[in-house]
Amino acid sequence: xxxxxxxxxxxxxxxxxxxxxxxxxxxxxxxxxxxxxxxxxxxxxxxxxxxxxxxxxxxxxxxxxxxxxxxxxxxxxxxxxxxxxxxxxxxxxxxxxxxxxxxxxxxxxxxxxxxxxxxxx
Amino acid sequence: xxxxxxxxxxxxxxxxxxxxxxxxxxxxxxxxxxxxxxxxxxxxxxxxxxxxxxxxxxxxxxxxxxxxxxxxxxxxxxxxxxxxxxxxxxxxxxxxxxxxxxxxxxxxx
Numbered sequence: 469x470x471x472x473x474x475x476x477x478x479x480x481x482x483x484x485x486x487x488x489x490x491x492x493x494x495x496x497x498x499x500x501x502x503x504x505x506x507x508x509x510x511x512x513x514x515x516x517x518x519x520x521x522x523x524x525x526x527x528x529x530x531x532x533x534x535x536x537x538x539x540x541x542x543x544x545x546x547x548x549x550x551x552x553x554x555x556x557x558x559x560x561x562x563x564x565x566x567x568x569x570x571x572x573x574x575x576x577x578x579x580x581x582x583x584x585x586x587x588x589x
Numbered sequence: 590x591x592x593x594x595x596x597x598x599x600x601x602x603x604x605x606x607x608x609x610x611x612x613x614x615x616x617x618x619x620x621x622x623x624x625x626x627x628x629x630x631x632x633x634x635x636x637x638x639x640x641x642x643x644x645x646x647x648x649x650x651x652x653x654x655x656x657x658x659x660x661x662x663x664x665x666x667x668x669x670x671x672x673x674x675x676x677x678x679x680x681x682x683x684x685x686x687x688x689x690x691x692x693x694x695x696x697x698x
Binding site: 507512513514515565573574579582 | 639641689690
C-alpha cells in the first residue's frame with residue numbers, strides 16, 4: 469500500500485535551517501503532485517508548498533515564500549523541504565501528502581505520520 | 590484568496606446523535622472543490638470527503654457532505670466513539686494556494 473514517511477524534524481534555533489524529507493513507497497511517485505502541510509501546536513492545518521510531478525511547477529504559501537524550497541527526486545521516490553531563517557512560528561508537525569486526481573476532483577488522500585520541527589533558543 | 594470559516598468551533602454531542610458541521614467560504618468557491626478531513630490527536634489527517642460530496646475509500650456511509658457556493662456541510666448521521674475528533678474543510682482549485690478551515694472540535698458530551 470502507499471506509504472509516506474517523513475524525517476528530518478529537529479530542535480533548531482531561530483534563524484537556523486532544516487531539511488525535511490519524505491520517502492514514498494508502494495506508489496509510482498512520479499505520477500503525483502506532492503505537498504507539505506503543517507500543524508502548529510493547538511492550531512489548524514496550514515498548506516505550505518506544492519510541487520508538480522516533474523518539479524517544474526511549484527507553489528508556496530505567503531508565510532514561507534522566500535524561506536522554503538520544495539524539491540523532489542523521482543528516481544529516489546523522495547520529496548524534500550529546505551527551510552531557512554526559521555522562526556518560532558514555524559514550530560509545527562510537518563506532513564507530506566499526495567494529491568490524488570480522482571478525475572472530477574483532486575484531494576490529499578495519503579499523508580505521512582509527520583515530523584516535528586521545534587524552533588526555540 | 591478563499592477564506593474558509595468553520596462553525597461551531599466546538600460541538601459537544603453524545604454517541605448515537607447526529608452531528609452537523611458547517612464550512613462557509615468567502616468568496617464563493619465557484620467551480621473549485623471542497624474536501625473534509627478528520628484529525629485525531631497523534632494521528633495524520635484522514636480524508637473523508639473529496640469533490641464536495643464524495644466519500645473517500647473506506648469511509649463509512651454515516652458520513653455525508655453537501656453544499657455549494659459559500660455554504661457547505663459535513664453530516665455524521667449517528668456518532669460512533671471513534672468519530673470524536675477535529676474536522677477540517679479544505680478548498681482546492683480556485684488558485685495555486687490551498688486553504689483549510691480552522692477546524693471544528695467534536696467532543697463527547
